[in-house]
Amino acid sequence: MWRLQDDAERATGVDACPAGWPRPQHDGLPLPWITPVLDGVAYWAQIHGGRLLACQREWLCQVCGLGLPAQVLVLADTDGELVTDAGLHRGCALLSLTVCEGLSPRLLLAEVTRADLRHKGHPLTERPEAGWQRWELAPQVRASAPRVGTPAAARLLEPHRHPSPAAPAPTPAHRPHAVKEPPMIRRSEQRAADHAHYARRVVRALAPHFDDLTDPTTAATVERSITAYLAEPFDGWEVILDSPSLANWRLKPDTGHRIRVACTRMPPRTPDAVQEQRDLERERALTALVQEQAS
Numbered sequence: 001m002w003r004l005q006d007d008a009e010r011a012t013g014v015d016a017c018p019a020g021w022p023r024p025q026h027d028g029l030p031l032p033w034i035t036p037v038l039d040g041v042a043y044w045a046q047i048h049g050g051r052l053l054a055c056q057r058e059w060l061c062q063v064c065g066l067g068l069p070a071q072v073l074v075l076a077d078t079d080g081e082l083v084t085d086a087g088l089h090r091g092c093a094l095l096s097l098t099v100c101e102g103l104s105p106r107l108l109l110a111e112v113t114r115a116d117l118r119h120k121g122h123p124l125t126e127r128p129e130a131g132w133q134r135w136e137l138a139p140q141v142r143a144s145a146p147r148v149g150t151p152a153a154a155r156l157l158e159p160h161r162h163p164s165p166a167a168p169a170p171t172p173a174h175r176p177h178a179v180k181e182p183p184m185i186r187r188s189e190q191r192a193a194d195h196a197h198y199a200r201r202v203v204r205a206l207a208p209h210f211d212d213l214t215d216p217t218t219a220a221t222v223e224r225s226i227t228a229y230l231a232e233p234f235d236g237w238e239v240i241l242d243s244p245s246l247a248n249w250r251l252k253p254d255t256g257h258r259i260r261v262a263c264t265r266m267p268p269r270t271p272d273a274v275q276e277q278r279d280l281e282r283e284r285a286l287t288a289l290v291q292e293q294a295s
């Protein structure tokens with residue numbers, strides 16, 4: 001999808017979501033640099049893979065797309081996994097926490113350098129990677145990182161901590177009202193965080209059963225699709241779990257806004273009762289696995 005955005009940008013010479021401040025607005029919200037935009041529509045549940053890769057390789061901010069100082073802020077879940085695998089300026093983290101649903105006290109805010117981040121438990125290499133990586137906090141950093149909404153996290157977001165001009169100053173329109181107080185935690189934010197957490201657990205549980213989910217880009221796309229569905233369930237929702245060329249297995253809505261695993265294999269010309277039975281059993285087992293993650 002984001003490749004289409006790049007194609008459109010090349011064709012028209014217009015960047016629909018340029019780097020810098022203030023951020024362009026979509027749906028009344030400031031748009032992060034790594035959110036894909038196509039034909040005037042912002043795809044909030046997705047990520048511009050090319051730009052996230054650039055953020056990682058060139059140490060750019062995921063919100064404004066500008067260069068970062070050595071020390072940056074990151075948001076991670078309580079397992080230490082980054083919510084989005086790139087750093088943020090202080091002002092940009094503040095903006096995200098102020099406007100983004102889903103950023104909640106379940107999350108950790110950490111001030112890190114590259115050396116504090118890990119990929120699959122290993123320090124980040126300087127060697128350019130072909131695709132973007134999942135990042136997590138080093139164990140000692142995770143252990144000391146405060147939760148979002150606590151006074152310690154609010155202190156990390158205080159402007160005077162970084163008198164250096166490296167971080168861009170938020171424009172007055174973006175300056176949140178409650179810098180001195182810990183951000184108000186709204187119920188909807190809590191719910192969105194629960195959805196994101198559940199989506200992550202579902203993808204982790206299904207990854208051993210679907211090779212494609214071991215690819216970080218695919219895993220992130222599926223996670224975001226689940227999160228978006230749970231926020232606004234609709235009957236026609238589905239997301240493919242195996243390769244798009246097969247598309248034999250998908251997540252679909254279940255009763256009570258739950259999700260289930262469905263086999264959508266084209267029936268063979270000659271009915272195959274054994275295969276049908278096997279698919280049915282796999283559907284049930286994987287659905288049970290997915291729904292267990294909700295507890």
Ligand SMILES: [Zn+2]
Nearest residue numbers: 061064089092
């Ligand atoms: Zn920034």
